[in-house]
Amino acid sequence: MKSTKVLVTGAGGFLGGYIARDLLAKGYEVYSFSRSTYPALEKMGVVQRQGDLSKYDDVEAALEGMDAVIHTASQVGMWGRYEDFYKTNVTGTENIIKACHKWHIKKMVYTSTPSVAFGEESLCNANESIDYPDRYLSMYAETKAIAEKMVMLANGGSLSTVAIRPHLIFGPGDLNLVPRVVEAAKKGKLKIIGDGENLVDVTYVENASYVHVLALEELSPDSPIAGKAYFLGQGPIKLWDFTNELLKRSGEKPVTKKISFKLAYFIGFMIEMVLKLIGKFDVHPPMTRFVALQLGKSHYYNHSNIERDLGYKPKFSIEEGLDRLFAKK
Template sequence: MGHTDHERVLVTGGGGFLGRAIVRQLKMAGDVVTSFSRQSYRELDDLGVRQIQGDLADPQALKQAFTGVDTVFHVAAKPGIWGDFDDYFRVNVTGTENVIQACVRNRVKRLVYTSSPSVVFDGNHMEGVDESVDYPGRFHAPYPETKAIAEQLVRRADGVLTIALRPHLIWGPGDNHLFPGIIRRAGRLRRIGDGTNRVDTIYVDNAARAHILARDALKRNPTLSGNVYFISQDEPVLLWEMVDTFLDVAGFGPVKKTISPGTAFFIGRSLEFFYRLFAVKQEPPMTGFAAKELATSHWFDISRAKQDLGYLPLISTEEGLSRLRQWVSSGEEK
């Protein structure tokens, strides 16, 4: 990492998939790390990380947790494609507002925020776009909408230096979201569209490293504050080929059946309607947002991250997949 001036850092959601990877790299760099999460994690205890349990929606808890901290990595969020807008707003928007305020009150120098490329997704193909692309007029789900509001709060924050990162489809050993979600649907998945849509992904350790590079860049060059960066493996893959690869890693065959994007969107919107009507809590097997995401290309120009942050994906997709295979065959994902 190259910096000898060890910092006191705090990671919100340090027990999550990306949060843990960031914590591990900070510890390796010699920083003093605290995690702020709703629950306690044995793995963080094993790493010798101080854990504070609390809720992002509780400003008082954050104010105390951020005392004496140099940099905050705000990774915690409510993810997913389905749920009540207010629940998303409470965690993703109010939580981020509270994080910013706690940073300012405690004179925290830097805040690195984990955003998402879905904040600029308008339902159409996005190929090779860069950070100049604007937020869409309307969103297809509460997650991207609340993340977009939060990202803008971070970019406009006053009294703390900030960078927002937009990692796309994070995967790797320890994944509790993307990979298991695909595996759970093995045998029931339908390819949406002709299978030619390409997407960016990012291996979890590359995403974590980008966060630390963002912190280091803010130290060197405070004028980067307020910037946002796409980060990825820098090699878009065919989405459905990646899905098949994940299925193969888990010992399942490829997706065989196909459905048109229009039909998938119609089914998704209909399911949303009925799930809302009957107040069904679990996630529908398809939503309008998911149908659009799975049928379109979304990959991004990351030259700004290369230039400003010195970011390059050190772990190739091939190497990442072999690590994922090892993790699955070791049975740890059960």
């Protein structure tokens, strides 16, 4: 029997690497598509194809012969040029969908983000019926929302699509979330924004990978998940309790200093204005309005739909995820 060929965009990244590993473990023939080659993927047995997501010819060549696509690659960041986010997140996704139709690929799983639903107010136990906000303070969130809508509209006919929105992914191999928190704490630049009582979802990376593979296997034209988006997370938990647990396990002191949400938001606004004025887009600003909202507001979601439609239950608890993250090598 012929093995199923699955292409994972962004397999050289954090979540994508876990997805590739889990697919291989289940007997799939796994291909990756990214700008670079990765020795770790080669070692695993992933066939690597190089190219640029924003160039259709590259994407078409990469998807030739595939049975399914898990589209995880994206331009991530709290600051930058809008055209860079758009080129990767929107044009790249448009190219994936177009190539899926070209090669009659039947399944597409899209890695979205809960930020597509997050505006300027707290979201508490929100489900997938919530509308997209009227305006975004994050170029990442805005372009991911445009792409997600495209993926949902593409469902039908020969192509079945689904979007997964994992929240605050952590785990071994993370080069973003936890390292930046620890580095900021070391430099004394981390402060609690607001009263420190805001609640969030987090997601252990192996749970996020498991859901993507599960969605791939369940996806079909008559599946209840076809054409839908799903929040994914574990919580709610207090963001700053979780942050301090990360710092404690990293050997750092807990963060106790506070700054009001209004002041953090104002500082973020001023930093954005100055960076725009001087044309500086290739930096990681210490604060933006979106970062202030993320760190000072609650954002956690109802997971009953993904539990019902996919039969999803986390394989690892938050505590188990932390244990695996900080396990001695």
